Amino acid sequence: MKGNEEAIALFLVCLFSIAAAAAAIDRNKFPADFLFGTSTSAYQIEGGYLEGNKSLSNWDLFTRIPGKIVDGSNGDVADDHYHRYIEDVELMHYLGVNSYRFSISWSRILPRGRFGQINQNGIKFYSNLIDALLDKGIKPFVTLNHYDIPQELEDQYGGWLNPQIQNDFGYFAEVCFEAFGEKVTYWSTLNAPNLVIKMGYMKGEYAPGRCSLPYVSCPSGNSRTEPYLAAHNVILSHATAVDIYRKKYQRKHGGFIGIIMAANWREPFTDTPMDRSAASRALAFEVPWFLDPIIYGDYPPEMLQILGSRLPIFSIEDKQKLQTKLDFIGVNHYTSLYAEDCLFSQCDSQSTLEGYGFAYTTGEKDGRFIGDNTGVNNFYVVPSGLEKMILYIMKRYNNITMFITENGFGQDGSSNPSNEIRKELLNDRKRVEFHTAYLSSLLEAMRKGADVRGYFIWTLMDNFEWSNGYSKRFGLYHVNFSSQERTPKLSAKWYKEFLQSSAELCTKADGDVKPKLVAQ
Ligand SMILES: *[C@@H]1O[C@H](CO)[C@@H](O)[C@H](O)[C@H]1NC(C)=O
Ligand SMILES: *[C@@H]1O[C@H](CO)[C@@H](O)[C@H](O)[C@H]1NC(C)=O
Numbered sequence: 001m002k003g004n005e006e007a008i009a010l011f012l013v014c015l016f017s018i019a020a021a022a023a024a025i026d027r028n029k030f031p032a033d034f035l036f037g038t039s040t041s042a043y044q045i046e047g048g049y050l051e052g053n054k055s056l057s058n059w060d061l062f063t064r065i066p067g068k069i070v071d072g073s074n075g076d077v078a079d080d081h082y083h084r085y086i087e088d089v090e091l092m093h094y095l096g097v098n099s100y101r102f103s104i105s106w107s108r109i110l111p112r113g114r115f116g117q118i119n120q121n122g123i124k125f126y127s128n129l130i131d132a133l134l135d136k137g138i139k140p141f142v143t144l145n146h147y148d149i150p151q152e153l154e155d156q157y158g159g160w161l162n163p164q165i166q167n168d169f170g171y172f173a174e175v176c177f178e179a180f181g182e183k184v185t186y187w188s189t190l191n192a193p194n195l196v197i198k199m200g201y202m203k204g205e206y207a208p209g210r211c212s213l214p215y216v217s218c219p220s221g222n223s224r225t226e227p228y229l230a231a232h233n234v235i236l237s238h239a240t241a242v243d244i245y246r247k248k249y250q251r252k253h254g255g256f257i258g259i260i261m262a263a264n265w266r267e268p269f270t271d272t273p274m275d276r277s278a279a280s281r282a283l284a285f286e287v288p289w290f291l292d293p294i295i296y297g298d299y300p301p302e303m304l305q306i307l308g309s310r311l312p313i314f315s316i317e318d319k320q321k322l323q324t325k326l327d328f329i330g331v332n333h334y335t336s337l338y339a340e341d342c343l344f345s346q347c348d349s350q351s352t353l354e355g356y357g358f359a360y361t362t363g364e365k366d367g368r369f370i371g372d373n374t375g376v377n378n379f380y381v382v383p384s385g386l387e388k389m390i391l392y393i394m395k396r397y398n399n400i401t402m403f404i405t406e407n408g409f410g411q412d413g414s415s416n417p418s419n420e421i422r423k424e425l426l427n428d429r430k431r432v433e434f435h436t437a438y439l440s441s442l443l444e445a446m447r448k449g450a451d452v453r454g455y456f457i458w459t460l461m462d463n464f465e466w467s468n469g470y471s472k473r474f475g476l477y478h479v480n481f482s483s484q485e486r487t488p489k490l491s492a493k494w495y496k497e498f499l500q501s502s503a504e505l506c507t508k509a510d511g512d513v514k515p516k517l518v519a520q
């Protein structure tokens, strides 16, 4: 950025800091040891899809199926983070975050799952990344699995559909604890399995792309049964990994282990008992679906009532395994939607609402949206939804520790925008407003007693957004996907400013702003 442009951008940041101060959010309102970071995931940023003896993941194959990714793209190169991780750690150092949430590519570490060797190139890559982070005072917050699994596991036994994956996941987890555990305090077993299971086995929109009518037509799958089988194996895979961590590593390494859930809020469409019950069913079919078994040993009553024997049963042995529970819940929160009753009321396409607790969700009521729209369909800006979601988890799970592991604002932007569009994308005032408002909502939940210990912005830099390809941009940094150049957006400067809480810099914002931004 040219000096002039930078001064203007900084001036804008200062205006927003003042607005932020007015809304009473600054870094000092949060505990000193609160984690503030950015989030990413392996497949979305790494690229290097066949380098260092990595094998193909199920996403490497899924992205090749015509029509699955809106712009026909894939993660072969993505942000080329595999080669640029040093530069990317610098970007975070510039922001001043004290933590970084990333995931490990299973197929880089164990190209053939349990059926082959540990790939030392993969171990080396993540060791180097972790060392580079620690060197800058940034704590690694590691997710073992964020969607991508070795394709070999799909081919050999059907991936999450087969109980065998519990042992495979346990093995993978143990290899990671052994290799990185001394340097990692925060482990998450899985990222948003509730989303990946619905998208992968009910709607066919994520790998492995299985589904059936009346939901959606796919070459294979069963939308009415497979999601529940796959989820069952995910839950027990989580328990297997936690069991290994508790028995062999936790005392030695002094770390914590949890799971991350997609946790968007559901607001009753009308303030009636029927819609209130629909909203609570909709939530139960998302978050307690996984957390009730992990924390209380069985599926939520809201699901048992509707699905009955279609939900797999936890054996005595399984329940034993589930005793290990977890240390924290990671909350990925983007938006809120209305939920409308379709259990007692007649609705369109009712049969496909079973998997959502017979709740119809919509962002619109009487011609008005639930919040301002963003660049992503059905993602509206509803800051109070974060507080409600946190308090819901706090109450249902006895004040368990939480981290906000993802919260972010998506912009609509092609992989190769014109100069003019690029300028707009860089001047992401709405993203700054989004985070300011959501952080206030988070503070409110904490004032009400919620034990939240960290907040991670999705995401560090624009990347491969799954079925949206490169068409949606959530980054604090803009990425030119041809040159791989990273450019800080206004929001990157705002985050840096917020983390410094350098009030002196901005209170003097009378046009004579002395940028103290570190040169890139
Ligand atoms: C990958 O594995 C093969 C053996 O299968 C080995 O010859 C080769 O050197 C490895 N590549 C790297 C980059 O380690
Ligand atoms: C939840 O736990 C935290 C930390 O232990 C505590 O400070 C807070 O008061 C608790 N909140 C409630 C509602 O019990």
Ligand SMILES: *[C@@H]1O[C@H](CO)[C@@H](O)[C@H](O)[C@H]1NC(C)=O
Binding pocket: 417, 418, 419, 422, 480, 481, 482, 483, 484
């Ligand atoms: C992105 O990078 C390409 C390749 O270096 C370059 O030609 C193009 O001008 C860049 N786009 C923008 C908007 O800077």
